[in-house]
Amino acid sequence: MGAMTEHTYLGELEQRVLWAVLRMGGDGYGTTILEELNARLDRVVSPGALYATLDRLEQKGMIRSRLEDGDPKRGGRRKRYMAVTAEGRTALERVREEWKRLWAGMDPAVGAHEP
Numbered sequence: 001m002g003a004m005t006e007h008t009y010l011g012e013l014e015q016r017v018l019w020a021v022l023r024m025g026g027d028g029y030g031t032t033i034l035e036e037l038n039a040r041l042d043r044v045v046s047p048g049a050l051y052a053t054l055d056r057l058e059q060k061g062m063i064r065s066r067l068e069d070g071d072p073k074r075g076g077r078r079k080r081y082m083a084v085t086a087e088g089r090t091a092l093e094r095v096r097e098e099w100k101r102l103w104a105g106m107d108p109a110v111g112a113h114e115p
Contacts, residue, residue, distance in 0.1 A: 021057075026083035028082050034047060063088055
């Protein structure tokens with residue numbers, strides 16, 4: 001067994017939010033990220049859960065945000081755009097590899113076929 005290294009733990013919703021932010025290429029903000037998640041998941045993510053998760057991911061250094069000037073059509077409210085950092089990409093790759101290792105050899109047990 002390989003040596004254990006310390007990594008920042010990512011919960012299930014944190015992983016999914018990171019994937020959605022990455023998919024949006026730095027152009028995602030709260031509403032668009034929420035729409036992406038709800039379109040792709042078999043569950044509904046509430047706005048409160050999303051914003052709390054975005055804040056946690058930013059505190060962990062997994063995403064960074066930038067504020068853009070407000071649009072008069074939106075009452076002048078600024079948008080907070082999100083992008084995945086290098087640390088976030090590394091964490092997503094680690095999670096992906098962990099899932100691949102866990103899934104390896106399980107196809108007969110679950111009756112699934114690899115793509």
